[in-house]
Amino acid sequence: xxxxxxxxxxxxxxxxxxxxxxxxxxxxxxxxxxxxxxxxxxxxxxxxxxxxxxxxxxxxxxxxxxxxxxxxxxxxxxxxxxxxxxxxxxxxxxxxxxxxxxxxxxxxxxxxxxxxxxxxxxxxxxxxxxxxxxxxxxxxxxxxxxxxxxxxxxxxxxxxxxxxxxxxxxxxxxxxxxxxxxxxxxxxxxxxxxxxxxxxxxxxxxxxx
Amino acid sequence: xxxxxxxxxxxxxxxxxxxxxxxxxxxxxxxxxxxxxxxxxxxxxxxxxxxxxxxxxxxxxxxxxxxxxxxxxxxxxxxxxxxxxxxxxxxxxxxxxxxxxxxxxxxxxxxxxxxxxxxxxxxxxxxxxxxxxxxxxxxxxxxxxxxxxxxxxxxxxxxxxxxxxxxxxxxxxxxxxxxxxxxxxxxxxxxxxxxxxxxxxxxxxxxxx
Numbered sequence: 001x002x003x004x005x006x007x008x009x010x011x012x013x014x015x016x017x018x019x020x021x022x023x024x025x026x027x028x029x030x031x032x033x034x035x036x037x038x039x040x041x042x043x044x045x046x047x048x049x050x051x052x053x054x055x056x057x058x059x060x061x062x063x064x065x066x067x068x069x070x071x072x073x074x075x076x077x078x079x080x081x082x083x084x085x086x087x088x089x090x091x092x093x094x095x096x097x098x099x100x101x102x103x104x105x106x107x108x109x110x111x112x113x114x115x116x117x118x119x120x121x122x123x124x125x126x127x128x129x130x131x132x133x134x135x136x137x138x139x140x141x142x143x144x145x146x147x148x149x150x151x152x153x154x155x156x157x158x159x160x161x162x163x164x165x166x167x168x169x170x171x172x173x174x175x176x177x178x179x180x181x182x183x184x185x186x187x188x189x190x191x192x193x194x195x196x197x198x199x200x201x202x203x204x205x206x207x208x209x
Numbered sequence: 210x211x212x213x214x215x216x217x218x219x220x221x222x223x224x225x226x227x228x229x230x231x232x233x234x235x236x237x238x239x240x241x242x243x244x245x246x247x248x249x250x251x252x253x254x255x256x257x258x259x260x261x262x263x264x265x266x267x268x269x270x271x272x273x274x275x276x277x278x279x280x281x282x283x284x285x286x287x288x289x290x291x292x293x294x295x296x297x298x299x300x301x302x303x304x305x306x307x308x309x310x311x312x313x314x315x316x317x318x319x320x321x322x323x324x325x326x327x328x329x330x331x332x333x334x335x336x337x338x339x340x341x342x343x344x345x346x347x348x349x350x351x352x353x354x355x356x357x358x359x360x361x362x363x364x365x366x367x368x369x370x371x372x373x374x375x376x377x378x379x380x381x382x383x384x385x386x387x388x389x390x391x392x393x394x395x396x397x398x399x400x401x402x403x404x405x406x407x408x409x410x411x412x413x414x415x416x417x418x
Contacts, residue, residue, distance in 0.1 A: 001369075002368065003368070003369040004367065004369075005266075008369065009265070015379075018291055019263075019376070019380045020263035020264075021381075023240070023266075023342065023366070023371075023382060024294070025237030025239060025391070026236075026384060026391040027259075027260070028235050031398060048259050049234065050221070050233065051236070051237070051256070051271075053356075054225055054226045054230060055218075055222070057217050057229045060271075062260075062269075085233070087234050092235075093405050094407065096415070097407045097410055099410075112298050113415075143354060145269075145352060147262075147350050148262040149265050150261055152256070152352070152354070153306060156214070157229070159211065159233070160211070160212040160217065161210070161230075171223070171228045172228065172231045172393070172395070175234065175235055182234070182378070182401065186379070187408065189403075189405040190385075190401040190402060190403045191401075192399040192400075193400045196302050196398060197397045198302070198307075199396065201307045201310040203310045203311060203312055203404060207303060209307075
């Protein structure tokens with residue numbers, strides 16, 4: 001199938017949404033935890049978390065336009081300057097998915113979706129107890145993306161919580177051990193099976209292909 | 210394990226790089242195809258491709274700072290205003306990985322890594338023949354990320370090539386059918402196993418958790 005830009009523009013809205021949301025490949029499934037000024041916790045699934053740099057450790061996430069519906073996560077992050085990122089694992093896919101329903105401002109998704117709040121001393125934003133790998137971040141910058149009125153929210157890692165047995169000998173996370181899942185489109189979840197580990201690529205050490 | 214910001218800052222450089230590159234969860238593995246003004250094709254693996262919006266279909270990718278080493282992909286995209294995104298599948302993981310070696314400007318990774326250039330009439334940037342899902346994009350914007358001197362490159366989809374049998378009844382890509390893989394950290398590859406499909410989440414239709 002060859003879709004041109006015109007085909008995509010003329011596509012029925014839901015079809016386009018499902019197709020275009022799935023063309024970038026597998027996306028990370030993460031729960032973003034925040035807290036409002038009034039102290040109400042909030043949890044929302046995001047598939048747009050992206051690594052920006054390691055030193056300092058900077059992570060980005062894309063927030064949709066603020067125009068049509070209230071964006072609680074965006075509001076809380078900009079007000080409180082803090083948020084958490086929690087990996088979705090295979091045992092909490094359904095709960096994590098339903099955080100995307102449009103709950104009222106006064107309703108905590110932790111309660112409605114049966115996930116458990118967890119806190120670190122000195123850090124306001126809530127973590128997800130059921131998640132195996134999680135981090136607390138402070139807001140560094142909010143970069144407007146003029147092309148479609150979205151926003152790149154950037155945070156730096158203040159706290160990183162990793163299970164003892166989840167790193168390998170090179171200090172990398174084994175995503176099978178954390179039972180981390182991926183997402184495609186808006187609502188299809190994938191488990192991960194580690195298949196290949198390759199060395200750092202050097203011109204003078206090319207393998208036979 | 211609880212790492213604080215200070216622990217991360219004080220970590221040995223390679224350990225930090227491997228750890229922090231793997232904390233966002235699974236990342237999409239994509240090959241970015243470009244062509245230089247001199248007509249030399251270029252191919253580079255990126256794990257930072259991110260969906261920005263569906264209408265118009267906008268895709269972003271993060272380019273590392275231009276300071277220390279030449280960034281051929283960034284140069285070609287800004288000069289030629291075009292690039293392709295090609296899913297890495299399980300049969301080309303090794304070739305795709307070695308495009309990250311620092312080849313000279315005059316060397317095409319298609320040649321050194323044994324991947325095949327493919328072109329669409331009227332579109333300059335090269336596609337990867339061996340990839341099953343690929344798209345051609347024109348540059349829309351280049352957004353500087355001041356926090357760490359990286360850049361968000363934004364393109365709009367002009368051509369989208371999807372295998373006939375890879376979409377399901379809802380027009381979503383089945384990433385098992387395209388044999389698409391994910392990446393964690395800098396050099397660990399994961400195959401994907403579709404495990405759960407959930408409906409659009411509505412407050413009035415919550416399941417029993």
